[in-house]
Amino acid sequence: MKARVTVTLKTGVLDPQGKAIEGALKSLGIDGIGAVLQGKVFDLEIGDMDKAAAEAAVKAACEKLLANTVVENYRIELV
Amino acid sequence: MKAAVLVFPGSNRERDIAYALELTSGVKPTLVWHADSELPAGTDLVVLPGGFSYGDYLRCGAIAARATIMDAVRRHAARGGLVLGVCNGFQILCEAGLLPGVLMRNAQLKFIARNVHLRVESSSTPFTRRYNAGAVIEVPVAHGEGNFIADAETLRRIEDEGRVLFRYCDASGAVTPAANINGATNAIAGIVSENRRVLGMMPHPENHVDPAIGSTDGRALFESLAEALQTA
Numbered sequence: 215m216k217a218r219v220t221v222t223l224k225t226g227v228l229d230p231q232g233k234a235i236e237g238a239l240k241s242l243g244i245d246g247i248g249a250v251l252q253g254k255v256f257d258l259e260i261g262d263m264d265k266a267a268a269e270a271a272v273k274a275a276c277e278k279l280l281a282n283t284v285v286e287n288y289r290i291e292l293v
Numbered sequence: 294m295k296a297a298v299l300v301f302p303g304s305n306r307e308r309d310i311a312y313a314l315e316l317t318s319g320v321k322p323t324l325v326w327h328a329d330s331e332l333p334a335g336t337d338l339v340v341l342p343g344g345f346s347y348g349d350y351l352r353c354g355a356i357a358a359r360a361t362i363m364d365a366v367r368r369h370a371a372r373g374g375l376v377l378g379v380c381n382g383f384q385i386l387c388e389a390g391l392l393p394g395v396l397m398r399n400a401q402l403k404f405i406a407r408n409v410h411l412r413v414e415s416s417s418t419p420f421t422r423r424y425n426a427g428a429v430i431e432v433p434v435a436h437g438e439g440n441f442i443a444d445a446e447t448l449r450r451i452e453d454e455g456r457v458l459f460r461y462c463d464a465s466g467a468v469t470p471a472a473n474i475n476g477a478t479n480a481i482a483g484i485v486s487e488n489r490r491v492l493g494m495m496p497h498p499e500n501h502v503d504p505a506i507g508s509t510d511g512r513a514l515f516e517s518l519a520e521a522l523q524t525a
Contacts, residue, residue, distance in 0.1 A: 227397070227442065228400065228440075228442070228476070230400055230402045231398060234402055279355065282355070282388065284394065284395050284444065285395050
């Protein structure tokens with residue numbers, strides 16, 4: 215089993231990197247793209263365990279290290 | 294004073310801190326490796342120096358905050374022990390949950406390395422007892438992620454409790470948007486814990502302790518600590 219964790223900034227947190235990318239897209243002349251928010255993706259290899267245990271382990275990883283929940287949200291997908 | 298200066302892979306200001314501590318207290322601090330599980334017996338001050346611990350991987354300070362030695366630092370802080378985190382040390386203290394908030398990318402996306410002015414907001418802490426409240430000091434900054442933010446409730450609390458110890462200001466002490474170099478909320482450059490025993494700050498007072506450098510504006514911070522620990 216594998217898990218994909220996506221970490222993004224919470225709404226309202228200033229994301230200067232996203233803003234810079236947004237500006238670069240505009241200067242490339244790519245139309246139709248509004249706000250850009252930059253995030254992070256982690257792909258985790260999960261050992262031999264059932265789905266509930268895997269979910270619990272990945273959630274612990276997110277809460278304790280992968281995301282700073284003061285400013286970031288995380289989303290877990292098990293595949 | 295029995296000070297311990299932590300060293301993580303990528304720390305690079307531990308010697309500057311050690312120099313400032315020895316210059317002002319006369320006692321050489323111990324350098325403590327991140328993988329150690331205990332602080333030296335009798336440690337009364339822990340300093341987390343600046344640098345780029347773990348290459349700033351994941352988030353600045355995130356990995357160092359989970360290092361083995363940090364459990365000992367948490368126990369030291371819980372006992373009311375003094376802790377100072379400068380620059381990357383401030384980032385580590387926030388990531389470790391010893392101070393509230395987060396240091397985000399500078400609003401202008403630039404690494405800033407230059408002297409700045411700070412207003413000392415309170416003299417009633419072990420870190421600032423040798424300063425007058427309202428004093429303006431000049432010390433350097435060198436960081437890319439010093440933009441302090443916290444949720445509205447946390448901000449209200451640290452402001453109401455007078456826990457903002459340093460603010461970016463101009464030479465006259467005025468807190469202006471132009472003087473707020475990195476876009477920090479309320480121009481916050483340094484905050485203390487609820488018991489005022491843990492300080493995190495982005496600027497480097499340890500750089501301005503020796504007249505040979507041209508300024509000694511940071512020296513009183515270390516003298517404050519030496520005095521606080523002498524009379525404790």
